[in-house]
Amino acid sequence: MSKKYVMGNQAIAMGAIKAGVNLCCGYPGTPSSEIIETVAKYNKNGKIHVEWSVNEKAALEVAAAASYSGARSLVTMKMVGLNVAADPLMSLAYVGVKGGMVIVVADDPGPISSQTEQDTRMYAELARIPVFDPISPEDAFEMIEEAFSYSEKYHTPVIFRPTTRIDHAYAAIDFDEEVNPASYEGFVKDSKKWVIFPRLSRMNHEMIEKRNPKIGEDFSSYKRNTVEGKGDLAIISSGINYQYTKEALKAFDRDVKLIRIGTPYPFPESFVREALKGVKTVLAVEELEPFLEQKLTELVGIFHLDIDIKGKRSGNAPLAGENSTDIVKEMLEAFFAEETLEELRVKKSKDNAKNGNAEEAGIVECGAESRPAPPMRPPVLCAGCPHRASFYAVKQAMKGRKANFCGDIGCYTLGNAMPLDMVDTCLCMGAGINMAQGFHWTNEDTVNFAFVGDSTFFASGMTGVVNAVYNDADMVLCVLDNSTTAMTGHQPHPGTGINMMGDVVSKISIEAILKAVGLKKVITVDPLKLDEAVEAVKECADIKGVTAVIFKSPCIALYKPEKKFEVNEKCVNCLKCIKEIGCPAIVREDGKVKIDTSLCTGCGLCSKVCPMGAISAGGDKNSAGQIKAGGDGNNKEDK
Ligand code: SF4
Ligand code: SF4
Numbered sequence: 001m002s003k004k005y006v007m008g009n010q011a012i013a014m015g016a017i018k019a020g021v022n023l024c025c026g027y028p029g030t031p032s033s034e035i036i037e038t039v040a041k042y043n044k045n046g047k048i049h050v051e052w053s054v055n056e057k058a059a060l061e062v063a064a065a066a067s068y069s070g071a072r073s074l075v076t077m078k079m080v081g082l083n084v085a086a087d088p089l090m091s092l093a094y095v096g097v098k099g100g101m102v103i104v105v106a107d108d109p110g111p112i113s114s115q116t117e118q119d120t121r122m123y124a125e126l127a128r129i130p131v132f133d134p135i136s137p138e139d140a141f142e143m144i145e146e147a148f149s150y151s152e153k154y155h156t157p158v159i160f161r162p163t164t165r166i167d168h169a170y171a172a173i174d175f176d177e178e179v180n181p182a183s184y185e186g187f188v189k190d191s192k193k194w195v196i197f198p199r200l201s202r203m204n205h206e207m208i209e210k211r212n213p214k215i216g217e218d219f220s221s222y223k224r225n226t227v228e229g230k231g232d233l234a235i236i237s238s239g240i241n242y243q244y245t246k247e248a249l250k251a252f253d254r255d256v257k258l259i260r261i262g263t264p265y266p267f268p269e270s271f272v273r274e275a276l277k278g279v280k281t282v283l284a285v286e287e288l289e290p291f292l293e294q295k296l297t298e299l300v301g302i303f304h305l306d307i308d309i310k311g312k313r314s315g316n317a318p319l320a321g322e323n324s325t326d327i328v329k330e331m332l333e334a335f336f337a338e339e340t341l342e343e344l345r346v347k348k349s350k351d352n353a354k355n356g357n358a359e360e361a362g363i364v365e366c367g368a369e370s371r372p373a374p375p376m377r378p379p380v381l382c383a384g385c386p387h388r389a390s391f392y393a394v395k396q397a398m399k400g401r402k403a404n405f406c407g408d409i410g411c412y413t414l415g416n417a418m419p420l421d422m423v424d425t426c427l428c429m430g431a432g433i434n435m436a437q438g439f440h441w442t443n444e445d446t447v448n449f450a451f452v453g454d455s456t457f458f459a460s461g462m463t464g465v466v467n468a469v470y471n472d473a474d475m476v477l478c479v480l481d482n483s484t485t486a487m488t489g490h491q492p493h494p495g496t497g498i499n500m501m502g503d504v505v506s507k508i509s510i511e512a513i514l515k516a517v518g519l520k521k522v523i524t525v526d527p528l529k530l531d532e533a534v535e536a537v538k539e540c541a542d543i544k545g546v547t548a549v550i551f552k553s554p555c556i557a558l559y560k561p562e563k564k565f566e567v568n569e570k571c572v573n574c575l576k577c578i579k580e581i582g583c584p585a586i587v588r589e590d591g592k593v594k595i596d597t598s599l600c601t602g603c604g605l606c607s608k609v610c611p612m613g614a615i616s617a618g619g620d621k622n623s624a625g626q627i628k629a630g631g632d633g634n635n636k637e638d639k
């Protein structure tokens, strides 16, 4: 046993190992990605099967069979991934499991790195499966073992729902590195149990509706549903918001009860009723949906309790976005003053204006101490990112032609930023390929492009390609193949030739898949060979049917640049390099264009854009062609 200082996701993985998990699988997605990586790191004896599955649906189905066999399984994803896994989730809730199954779904209030502010508690209720809400990495480490036990006790998958601030917080954990998964029976055939038919569904649905109140009752004595303090005012909270509230309460000298809900669904009604005894008003402090608020409303209605509920609906909590200790402090201030947040803010603003404090009147929302806002750092493709060259090549090829550019989820969503401006739509994983087809059927005389990364192609792009070929659409698929899942931390995928058990496996060729599916043309090109890339796009755009350009060049995080580029004396300050490609390494200093060599990765794209030949490889202006990683870009190897 040794103490380790780890992030929340690592603590979750370590808790699952401690719980004797047999199989772990998932799909990368911030803020959940480090869980699988941590299990793989400690799985030195290979006793746990660990995998990055091609997507969340595949992961959940792999885990379902393991749990049917009596093994303990852990599935990880971010909340939007649960949409992909929703089909098996809904059925699995009805069928149930034998070995414990914990589905870790990381929610992302803000959102900080997601498309939506989806609340997994709503999914848990929809699927009728229990959900666990940890308040810290230490809590998560202990709680996940309990989640496995409840899963086995009630033969149901359970959801474990950390949010970003829990996933990314750090704490010291006592951990025994030895991996000893629990033993299990193996699959015992029983078609009346494991084959979902309408009759079985109806029976199991009724069973679940009768069972869940019992789980709620069981949760009422669960040690992570707690109440502290006294008085006729109460605050109900869960997860990181419980921590914000505890901290914020220190600023007020008020008697108040603080109720922590560790299991939002099924709601521990008896516990909450008991905790609310003597309470006249309760404030729900939570992010995303007003889930606890809704549960309180039901409780108060069913039991005719004389309790006033404050929260998002009453204007006492922000409707969207992430909370913080300061925001919760402001919520408490309004709550104690019996005002809404809006009323409090208006009053503060007027007071500040009256006192001549113009800045506070208009800007500072809460908190005694005002801090300068951190500088804005807009998200941008890295200097030397091969996607920049791919987008630029398509842009050049389509000059003077009407074209729609459908983006997707990955680093390349950042192709929407100026000056590239090459992402017209972005909806969800894999959507761009189908959307390009929709544009084809509804927009005459346009060339319709879909950009998809290599990992996304395997996760949810392939079916869209089949749809396009089958329905005879005209579109150009651009696969931005950087040989990794870059955005979530460079995880391997089926095209990289390595898996999470550390095995070297066959690389699945995207080019071979596209040819097998029957595309009219498939061209693989290095985007840093700009002229060839432009020609490839033009050729594909002129062919009817589905064609593809595979832009193959590794993410700059996968190789070490050997040379940097510099602006030389031929520069006429035309700014074309800045205005057309937007590489963050190219800057203006004292009115002159310069390359920040601490950022430049030597991709050489700018040297091809410059009309004056004013950008060359640093140190040796004639050696660009010899540079391995980048250089003039003509000899980059796939790693
Ligand atoms: S070579 Fe040019 S485009 Fe490439 S990273 Fe360096 S400055 Fe940016
Ligand atoms: S991490 Fe890699 S793929 Fe993502 S923006 Fe940077 S270079 Fe491009």
Ligand code: SF4
Residues within 6 Å of the ligand: 567, 570, 571, 572, 573, 574, 575, 576, 577, 578, 593, 609, 610, 611, 612, 613, 614, 615
């Ligand atoms: S494109 Fe070339 S000439 Fe124009 S500013 Fe950039 S380096 Fe100078």
